[in-house]
Amino acid sequence: MNRWNADQRALREGLARWQDDLSDGHVERDEEGGFPWDKWKLIKETGILSLPFDERWGGLGQDVITTMYVLEGLGEGCRDGGLSFSVTTSICSTGVPLEQFGTDEQKSRYLPRICSGESIGAHAITEAGGGSDAMRMLTRAERDGDEYVLNGSKTFVSNGPVADVFVVYARTRPDAGALGITAFLVDRDTPGLSTGGPLKKMGLRTSPLSELFFDDCRVPAANVLGRVGGGFMVMDYVMKREILFSFIVNVGEMQHRLDRCVEYAKTRVQFGKPIGSHQSIANKIVDMKIRLETSRKWLYDTAERLMAGENVTVDLAIAKLLTSESNVESSLSAVQIFGGHGYMAEHGLEKDVRNSVAGTIYSGSTEIQYNRVAAMMGLGK
Structure with a gap:
């Protein structure tokens, strides 16, 4: 069990004063499906975007576990799951690899704006034909003097319609497997880059998603992030933090949902007594508690390792699989406990179900996580 010190608690408590304003109108925003610019302005004021970055770049200099602790508070206090997802996307997709692999020039150009929220980050990995098999990417980057020329397309780019800078992964050596992939920093206004319109989706609707298209898109060689051919290393580093930061938000959401269900089960009377006194309801709530605490422990223990x-390859796969599936089960249980009220959009619980399903797909689907653990156990060879 983690024991949080006064500084860590102060950071999380400082965020708590924003939660009502961040959550206000979340059901209506979900129905509209647009990016909540007014709420992003509040996110900038909270300082949460600067948590894991060095003070030199305008960050707060917090470690992974402290950052997770505050992000868990975001999940617990903010009812707009899409907004929370856009926060972790900007931090992980762009800020995290910049600080680890960027040159001083790249960091000074981009990191202060990522930390402040003046710039929104995104990364472009997935392609229509590849899905979870990122190594099948076909987007090419060919050297031409002091530039690389990018051609191809990406899909499922979270923050795509609103991002100011993208970390784009493309092939610089067609036949070199993982060693043929390079990461590039690409500004939104780069000629040859075009962004598709927001894609309609099941959940996380306030976190916009789009395609990207590269048509002889010229990127300075100075915008290579890391080294040429080192894109897989960048991606692997990012994905570890993406799982920890994104799914600890889900833990916070599960905590809020559990608290809400406990209170409802104590006060909702059916057949002459509170519904929580019925074993079928109590058992659902206990299962929610078990899934919550197990997910929380796996994520924090993995972060410590x-x-x-x-080596946390197996730990991350288990933590991601467990938390994403637990979040789905938790959201479904909440709808069932609230009954007809849970099914109505105005209560926000059906939205939680739709949001939770995304977690079983992004950052490597449930099936991919099973495959990864099996492979590390020596199975399927």
């Missing part, structure tokens, strides 16, 4: 420099 990551910070200690240990």
Whole structure:
């Protein structure tokens, strides 16, 4: 069990004063499906975007676990799951790889604006024909003097319609497998880059998603992030933090949902007594508690091992699989406990179900996580 010190608690409590304003109108915003610019302005004021970055670049200099602790508070206090997802996307997709792999010039150009929220980040990995198999990417980047020329397309780009800078992964050596992939920093206004309109989706509707198209898109060689051919290393580093930061938000959401269900089960009377006194309801709530605490422990324990420099391939796969599936089960249980009220959009619980399904797909689907754990156990060879 983590024991949080006064500074860590102060950071999380400082965020709590924003939660009502961040959540206000979340059901209506979900129906509209647009990016909540007014809420993003509030996010900028909270300082949460600067948590894991060095003070040199305008960050707060917090470690992975402290950042997770505050992000868990975001999930608990903010009812707009799409907004929370856009927050972690900007932090992980762009800020995290910039600080680890960027040159001083790249960091000074981009990181202060990512930390402040003046710039929104996104990354472009997935392609229509590849899905979870990122190594099948076909987007090409060919050297031409002091520039690389990018051609191809990406899909399912979270923050795509609103991002100011993208980390784009493209093939610089067609036949070199993972060693043939390079990461590039691409500004939104780069000639040859075009962004598709927001794609309609099941959940997380306030976090816009789009396609990207590269048509002889010229990017300075100075915008290579890391080294040429080192894109897979960048991607792997990012994905570890993406799972920890994104899914700890889900833990916060599960905590809020559990608290709400406990209160409802104590006060909702059916057949002459509170519904929580019925074993079928109580058992659902206990299962919610077990899934919540198990997910929380796996994520924080994995983060501690990551910070200690240990191999966390299996730990991350289990933590991601467990948390995403638990979030779905938790949201479905909440709808069932609230009954007809849970099914109505105005209560926000059906929205939680739609949002939760996304977690079983992004950052490597449930099936991919099973495959990863099996492979590390020596199965399927």
